[in-house]
Amino acid sequence: MSEAVELDPAEAKMWITVTINGSKGTYLVDQRLTLADFIRKQVGLPGTHLGCEHGSCGACTIIMGDKAVRSCLLLAAQADRESIETVESLAEDGVLSPLQEAFHANHALQCGYCTSGFLMSLVARLREGPIESEAQAREALSGNICRCTGYTGMVAALMSLPTPNGQSGGAQ
Template structure:
């Protein structure tokens, strides 16, 4: 099937198999490898991207389902010299270790902070509860979200 999708402001038209997962389409067809695949069941959050501004799990949706839609991946957040505030906060607060889960956290937190500009620690913890990290213990991630909210 032919799909047309806008990703990080760039329009893409591709033929895809109807069974191709969106995460596989992004990583293998478009080489947008910032979207990570962990569990392949939508549980870990590593594959989180934005679909029309809403955080979704790209490993449990087919590429054909996003035809005509607008996506944002972690590659669309900021640039090396101009990081998104949540990226800056993660760097400043050392909110990552191995980095595998980080893109999913970032993409989860962008719409969260848009809706909740002064979140409590409990609200932050609830917002990130669907993203798994095996390295950090989450405290620095919480601190990074607090800092990003101030920015």
């Protein structure tokens, strides 16, 4: 991409190939386009939200590869040849995943704006292993900010997930 550096930043574009929620596509993107704006506006998946645009609130969290990342702090260019999962991937044909269902059953969301980021952070965390205590639940939640719920419903939702004898992934 070195030849593009000379261009007006508003004009500089590049091609990226990215797999989003299982479907692979090639996109011409502005080099300075953030990954969040790319997902929301160019791909058309607005469920990923922007809360602070400086990596603190976690509303824009998605999974890239095997990591939960802040899509506001990355450029679309950095997602080239990566695989991305967003909140839109969690339910199948409108049927909520166990984690989403637990959020619903425990009133773990109010305005719902931060919810996508919490869900994606937790999906990544649950892939690493089950959440077995309130302390673990709080730690898993602590990278994101919610202003409505006081986190009580989210802690309850995590504690309600099945953790079959140390097997991970009960909530995915």
